[in-house]
Amino acid sequence: xxxxxxVTLPALMQQVLVGLSRxxxxxxxxxxxxxxxxxxxxxxVAHGSLYMIGAFVTYTVATVFGQSAAGFFIALVxxxxxxxxxxxxxxxxxxxxxxxxxxxxxxxxxxxxxLVFGDLVKLIWGSDYRSLTAPEFLQGAFSxxxxxxxxxxxxxxxxxxIVAAGLWFxxxxxxxxxxxxxxxxxxxxxxxxxxxxxxxxxxVFVIGCYLAGLGGALVAPTQNxxxxxxxxxxxxxxxxxxxxxxxxxxxxxxxxxxxxLTDSIGILLWPxxxxxxxxxxxxxxxxxxxxxxxxxxx
Amino acid sequence: xFKALFDAKILISCxxxxxxMLMMPRFLPRFYVYLFALMFAIALLATSLNLVLGFGxxxxxxxxxxxxxxxxxxxxFATKSGLPLWIGYxxxxxxxxxxxxxxxLITVRLNRLYFGMMQISLGxxxxxxxxxxxxxxxxxxxxxxxxxxxxxxSSTGAYYFNLIVAATCLLLxxxxxxxxxxxxxxxxxxxxxxxxxxxxxxxxxxxTGQVLAAFFAGVAGTLFVTVEGSVFPDLMFxxxxxxxxxxxxxxxxxxxxxxxxxxxxxxxxxTFAGIYTEYWTLILGIVLxxxxxxxxxxxxxxxxxxxxxxxxxxx
Numbered sequence: 001x002x003x004x005x006x007v008t009l010p011a012l013m014q015q016v017l018v019g020l021s022r023x024x025x026x027x028x029x030x031x032x033x034x035x036x037x038x039x040x041x042x043x044x045v046a047h048g049s050l051y052m053i054g055a056f057v058t059y060t061v062a063t064v065f066g067q068s069a070a071g072f073f074i075a076l077v078x079x080x081x082x083x084x085x086x087x088x089x090x091x092x093x094x095x096x097x098x099x100x101x102x103x104x105x106x107x108x109x110x111x112x113x114x115l116v117f118g119d120l121v122k123l124i125w126g127s128d129y130r131s132l133t134a135p136e137f138l139q140g141a142f143s144x145x146x147x148x149x150x151x152x153x154x155x156x157x158x159x160x161x162i163v164a165a166g167l168w169f170x171x172x173x174x175x176x177x178x179x180x181x182x183x184x185x186x187x188x189x190x191x192x193x194x195x196x197x198x199x200x201x202x203x204v205f206v207i208g209c210y211l212a213g214l215g216g217a218l219v220a221p222t223q224n225x226x227x228x229x230x231x232x233x234x235x236x237x238x239x240x241x242x243x244x245x246x247x248x249x250x251x252x253x254x255x256x257x258x259x260x261l262t263d264s265i266g267i268l269l270w271p272x273x274x275x276x277x278x279x280x281x282x283x284x285x286x287x288x289x290x291x292x293x294x295x296x297x298x
Numbered sequence: 299x300f301k302a303l304f305d306a307k308i309l310i311s312c313x314x315x316x317x318x319m320l321m322m323p324r325f326l327p328r329f330y331v332y333l334f335a336l337m338f339a340i341a342l343l344a345t346s347l348n349l350v351l352g353f354g355x356x357x358x359x360x361x362x363x364x365x366x367x368x369x370x371x372x373x374x375f376a377t378k379s380g381l382p383l384w385i386g387y388x389x390x391x392x393x394x395x396x397x398x399x400x401x402x403l404i405t406v407r408l409n410r411l412y413f414g415m416m417q418i419s420l421g422x423x424x425x426x427x428x429x430x431x432x433x434x435x436x437x438x439x440x441x442x443x444x445x446x447x448x449x450x451x452s453s454t455g456a457y458y459f460n461l462i463v464a465a466t467c468l469l470l471x472x473x474x475x476x477x478x479x480x481x482x483x484x485x486x487x488x489x490x491x492x493x494x495x496x497x498x499x500x501x502x503x504x505x506t507g508q509v510l511a512a513f514f515a516g517v518a519g520t521l522f523v524t525v526e527g528s529v530f531p532d533l534m535f536x537x538x539x540x541x542x543x544x545x546x547x548x549x550x551x552x553x554x555x556x557x558x559x560x561x562x563x564x565x566x567x568x569t570f571a572g573i574y575t576e577y578w579t580l581i582l583g584i585v586l587x588x589x590x591x592x593x594x595x596x597x598x599x600x601x602x603x604x605x606x607x608x609x610x611x612x613x
Binding site (some may be wrong): 003043045057079094098100103104105107108109111113114115116118119120122123219231235239241242246272275276279282283286287290291 | 301357359393406408409411412416417418419420422423426427430431513535537540542544547577579580582583584586587590591594
């Protein structure tokens with residue numbers, strides 16, 4: 001076990017940057033999960049599956065366009081929308097009849113979708129892994145103090161703040177965002193003033209799932225697109241939501257930062273057990289703040 | 299004491315069932331003997347989950363980690379220590395219980411949903427370490443060809459061993475559920491605030507329940523090793539935990555034997571669906587959806603409701 005093999009300053013900086021771009025993906029996925037948890041109170045286990053579907057659809061759409069730059073960006077737009085459409089159908093068709101059930105039932109119900117989506121992906125795309133290359137101008141790497149830093153990661157670092165700003169705008173400046181925040185606190189009251197809570201829920205659910213699809217689409221060029229990527233991401237997203245505070249989008253950002261950075265620095269320190277570092281961070285946070293870092297919505 | 303615990307009808311039907319099961323290996327082909335032995339292990343696992351889920355109202359989302367931990371503890375003991383194998387059977391459940399204590403100390407202070415999500419997360423850490431630690435746990439491949447005592451080496455031996463251990467553990471759990479502790483536990487499930495108000499230390503009781511459930515899950519883990527002779531990281535993967543939750547839901551989690559029935563149904567379904575299709579999880583997913591929509595009390599719950607018109611009237 002080569003513990004703390006080569007920790008130099010440039011290597012550390014490089015890992016921090018890699019960690020930050022990982023944070024972008026984690027934030028996008030976890031904020032969607034957090035949104036659904038906060039407003040609808042559903043611990044959506046199928047969120048990871050939607051992320052996986054997002055990645056696979058991105059691959060397919062980009063391949064249809066010959067993996068060109070334009071194709072990639074079309075896929076980046078289309079894939080999350082496909083995921084949003086799927087989630088819309090699921091919500092209106094099935095979920096909306098179950099909101100009165102307890103959390104456990106809802107969790108198991110979303111789990112049934114994890115099972116179904118997992119096998120459907122296997123049916124449609126087969127069990128081989130797929131890989132997608134980023135457009136030409138996003139390939140290659142910058143050099144930062146002699147260490148290479150992939151351009152695509154820089155692209156992610158630009159996308160992250162845009163999504164965060166968009167979410168801030170959505171929750172604070174739009175009518176639906178304000179209604180959704182109100183519904184998270186007291187759904188009966190929101191219903192009582194004459195707002196159709198059911199459709200607000202549908203909208204929030206679709207937006208949350210859209211974010212899962214977007215995360216999957218953005219991650220597609222950086223890793224192999226495989227079965228099982230749903231299971232990996234969902235646990236990470238849960239952890240992030242827990243340390244951030246259930247339902248709090250800024251908490252998700254903070255959690256994603258903690259998770260992404262401890263993970264990437266951990267890889268530098270102790271590659272075989274890098275996965276331990278974020279968990280230790282999570283447990284430490286929870287020992288001092290059992291309800292998460294920021295205020296939870298419920 | 300037994301008179302108070304069992305009414306005659308239940309006692310008789312359970313003894314008949316047990317007697318039937320004791321005779322079965324004489325008539326059944328070997329594959330079924332193996333299948334039933336596996337079923338006993340999983341039935342015990344599901345019942346141990348229900349101890350905290352159905353009777354304690356705790357969101358035990360990652361129960362499989364205790365099961366896998368027990369199985370691994372036994373496997374590592376059997377392959378690495380060189381001591382008599384029966385000691386491994388005695389030690390492994392306590393290892394699981396210890397893990398239950400450690401995880402419980404962190405999670406039990408959290409409220410229900412937080413508790414469950416935190417447990418999934420921490421359990422996944424245990425899984426990840428097992429998965430990565432090639433030199434000790436065999437990593438991805440797991441451990442195969444685990445030596446077993448001669449007595450349980452044959453499939454019939456494993457069958458009887460699992461049957462007796464599982465039945466004993468079920469009896470113990472039944473006694474726990476009906477003990478003063480069990481009553482308090484159910485009180486906490488129904489109204490934690492009120493229990494707190496009358497002086498029950500809710501978190502301590504929940505921690506005790508967690509440790510007990512982990513212990514029995516560990517026993518189930520050793521039974522699994524007895525049947526399969528191998529362990530692998532999937533035993534503590536969180537999807538297995540949710541599958542056990544499905545078993546509890548399917549059988550009915552307000553009834554003591556419900557989860558065991560659910561386990562039997564799921565195992566048989568998986569085995570026989572697996573012959574025809576590789577898309578078993580698709581079937582499971584659809585079954586689960588239908589179940590949640592149409593049969594939230596579980597199979598046994600529905601059956602008892604039909605059999606007992608008084609319960610039906612009460613709604």
